[in-house]
Amino acid sequence: MKYLKFDDQLNQYISKHNNQDDDLLKELRELTYQKTGRRMMISPDQAQFFRTLLALIKPKKILEIGVFTGYSSTVMARSVPDDTRIVACDISEEWTAIAKEFWIKANIDHKISLRLGNANQTLSDLIDSDNISTFDMAFIDADKISYDSYFEKAYQLLKPGGTIIIDNVLWKGTVADPERIDDDITALRQLNDKLAADPRVQSTLLPIGDGMLMIAKL
Numbered sequence: 651m652k653y654l655k656f657d658d659q660l661n662q663y664i665s666k667h668n669n670q671d672d673d674l675l676k677e678l679r680e681l682t683y684q685k686t687g688r689r690m691m692i693s694p695d696q697a698q699f700f701r702t703l704l705a706l707i708k709p710k711k712i713l714e715i716g717v718f719t720g721y722s723s724t725v726m727a728r729s730v731p732d733d734t735r736i737v738a739c740d741i742s743e744e745w746t747a748i749a750k751e752f753w754i755k756a757n758i759d760h761k762i763s764l765r766l767g768n769a770n771q772t773l774s775d776l777i778d779s780d781n782i783s784t785f786d787m788a789f790i791d792a793d794k795i796s797y798d799s800y801f802e803k804a805y806q807l808l809k810p811g812g813t814i815i816i817d818n819v820l821w822k823g824t825v826a827d828p829e830r831i832d833d834d835i836t837a838l839r840q841l842n843d844k845l846a847a848d849p850r851v852q853s854t855l856l857p858i859g860d861g862m863l864m865i866a867k868l
């Protein structure tokens with residue numbers, strides 16, 4: 651098998667070449683650590699992956715499941731033209747208040763529509779209100795036990811040829827360790843197994859950040 655061992659030296663080399671965070675994104679990352687004590691945002695390398703992907707696929711309608719303080723949505727909204735819309739789903743009013751502040755600061759708030767509430771319900775509402783097969787891209791980055799449900803609903807909402815990105819699918823490497831068992835790890839293993847064999851999609855597991863699945867709806 652042909653593969654690389656990602657030691658610290660190589661990871662630093664990759665990060666140095668992929669990190670394009672500017673002052674606003676650095677400020678958002680720092681403020682997020684200060685105010686929430688959490689590090690749930692995608693990494694700068696993943697942000698660069700999104701910039702490249704968005705330049706390729708030029709989506710007009712994006713679905714984000716898991717906003718947190720707005721790092722990934724800010725990266726995406728700044729990488730798309732003015733007429734692209736992002737429907738951004740999250741359950742936390744407190745965390746998305748920080749996101750809203752930065753969307754205004756970055757002058758991208760007109761591109762993003764925040765849907766507060768349980769994302770499973772929000773996605774069902776979108777399906778019931780004529781949004782089936784209308785999205786070009788979806789990014790899934792919320793509670794792991796709902797990932798399969800988010801995938802199935804996002805799949806319905808996506809146009810054929812659309813892209814779904816799912817974050818954290820390697821879960822710090824634990825998915826490959828048979829001695830590690832909990833509800834999140836089990837949900838992620840089941841989803842990785844399912845998508846590797848799902849004839850409705852082409853999917854690739856990428857070792858970027860905490861592991862991302864890149865999926866094309868056939």
Ligand SMILES: C[S@@+](CC[C@H](N)C(=O)[O-])C[C@H]1O[C@@H](n2cnc3c(N)ncnc32)[C@H](O)[C@@H]1O
Nearest residue numbers: 690691692716718721722740741768769792793
């Ligand atoms: C990993 S963070 C998202 C990080 C964000 N994508 C970024 O890179 O900046 C996960 C988010 O999912 C949200 N979340 C968790 N369970 C949820 C649910 N049932 N419905 C909607 N959002 C949920 C949390 O409030 C949290 O903000």
